[in-house]
Amino acid sequence: MERSEQIRILKGLMSHLDSKTNVDAGGIMKTPSDTYTCEDRFKMEWDTFFLNHPQIIGMSGDLPKNDTFVTTQDFGIPILATRNSKGEFKAYANVCSHRGVIVEGERKGEKSKFSCPFHGWTFNNQGSLIGYPKGDHFGEIDKSCYGLKPLPCIEKYGFLWVHPSEEGEINLNDLLGSNLIKEFESWNFEKLLFTNEEEYVTDMNWKLAIDTFGETYHFSVLHKDSLFENFHGNCQMFDSFKRNGRLILCKREIDEMRKLPEKDWNICTGTLPVYYLFPNIIFMPTNEGAFLVKEYPLENSPNKSVSKVCFYFYPEVLEYIKNLEKSGNQEGITLQEQYGGFADVIRDEDYVVAASSHKGLMSGKLDYLTFGRNEPALHHYHNTYREALGLQSLPLIQN
Ligand code: FES
Numbered sequence: 514m515e516r517s518e519q520i521r522i523l524k525g526l527m528s529h530l531d532s533k534t535n536v537d538a539g540g541i542m543k544t545p546s547d548t549y550t551c552e553d554r555f556k557m558e559w560d561t562f563f564l565n566h567p568q569i570i571g572m573s574g575d576l577p578k579n580d581t582f583v584t585t586q587d588f589g590i591p592i593l594a595t596r597n598s599k600g601e602f603k604a605y606a607n608v609c610s611h612r613g614v615i616v617e618g619e620r621k622g623e624k625s626k627f628s629c630p631f632h633g634w635t636f637n638n639q640g641s642l643i644g645y646p647k648g649d650h651f652g653e654i655d656k657s658c659y660g661l662k663p664l665p666c667i668e669k670y671g672f673l674w675v676h677p678s679e680e681g682e683i684n685l686n687d688l689l690g691s692n693l694i695k696e697f698e699s700w701n702f703e704k705l706l707f708t709n710e711e712e713y714v715t716d717m718n719w720k721l722a723i724d725t726f727g728e729t730y731h732f733s734v735l736h737k738d739s740l741f742e743n744f745h746g747n748c749q750m751f752d753s754f755k756r757n758g759r760l761i762l763c764k765r766e767i768d769e770m771r772k773l774p775e776k777d778w779n780i781c782t783g784t785l786p787v788y789y790l791f792p793n794i795i796f797m798p799t800n801e802g803a804f805l806v807k808e809y810p811l812e813n814s815p816n817k818s819v820s821k822v823c824f825y826f827y828p829e830v831l832e833y834i835k836n837l838e839k840s841g842n843q844e845g846i847t848l849q850e851q852y853g854g855f856a857d858v859i860r861d862e863d864y865v866v867a868a869s870s871h872k873g874l875m876s877g878k879l880d881y882l883t884f885g886r887n888e889p890a891l892h893h894y895h896n897t898y899r900e901a902l903g904l905q906s907l908p909l910i911q912n
Pocket residue numbers: 609610611612613614629630631632633634
């Protein structure tokens with residue numbers, strides 16, 4: 514993040530701490546309960562946000578060298594994404610041109626050729642069919658007509674975007690806007706390396722998972738024995754970038770950091786930035802690495818979802834941890850435990866109440882949910898979803 518923006522945000526948080534104020538959306542907002550439970554609304558979301566919208570499938574560090582690949586079926590279409598032998602990022606439908614079987618079944622790995630498990634047709638990592646067994650028995654085919662279907666894809670600022678539709682367009686200017694592009698250019702996310710991923714399946718609408726990342730009003734209650742020890746609750750900064758947002762959570766470390774000269778302030782020391790990237794991504798950079806959280810509906814249902822929490826570290830941090838571990842020092846392990854601990858809080862605290870909230874909404878005993886003045890990210894998420902679906906915006910209610 515650019516230096517001037519870091520300082521503006523840090524000063525904003527310090528001012529909130531000093532005056533015991535918080536970010537203020539200027540009013541409250543109410544969304545009908547069926548935002549989360551209505552089957553028709555869900556179908557519109559699945560079609561508009563997942564099947565027909567660019568998807569962030571991971572980070573550059575998921576494909577750390579040439580001839581590596583990742584696969585996903587998270588948004589309905591089986592995808593095989595590769596870094597080919599020239600180092601280029603490519604994406605294909607992971608669907609065999611013979612009879613439609615999923616060609617590559619592994620989640621990720623190192624490979625330059627992919628053999629279909631049914632009859633052994635083999636494709637290279639440029640999507641071309643390079644061989645099929647027993648050609649003299651099978652019959653002559655024009656191999657050039659039997660490649661894997663290429664899908665639009667872009668690797669930029671350390672993120673991997675794939676469009677599930679062959680005709681789809683990925684326009685980063687439209688998706689992110691020039692301010693967020695400028696901001697992403699000033700980080701080093703392309704250096705991040707993937708270490709591990711956790712999956713949490715929860716009986717809740719996928720948007721309830723996103724909502725839990727959108728405010729710190731709940732920190733002193735829900736997280737009183739966990740995150741609240743390290744974060745000031747109910748103190749944040751929020752900015753939107755087109756359909757995306759950036760929430761800044763205030764760490765308690767800011768209290769010590771502010772005693773230092775301004776030149777020594779650092780956004781990731783004093784805060785946890787939380788980027789929301791429309792429609793379903795939460796991305797949180799830290800000094801050591803980042804968390805990428807991808808939220809997906811499951812089983813074609815508004816009532817079930819999966820969160821995929823991926824951990825990334827900068828190479829020098831991984832090296833540092835490795836050396837510490839070699840020397841028997843426990844500090845490196847503690848760093849990884851801290852990251853794991855954060856994910857445990859998401860699973861054991863946030864998603865537990867989110868699932869409970871979903872149950873409450875399903876009971877039909879609540880007409881609408883209310884987002885406070887101190888929860889502007891929730892206002893932004895929900896009006897963005899509505900705008901993208903062609904629904905009328907929720908009004909701000911002055912109070
Ligand atoms: S379906 Fe893939 S080789 Fe037959």
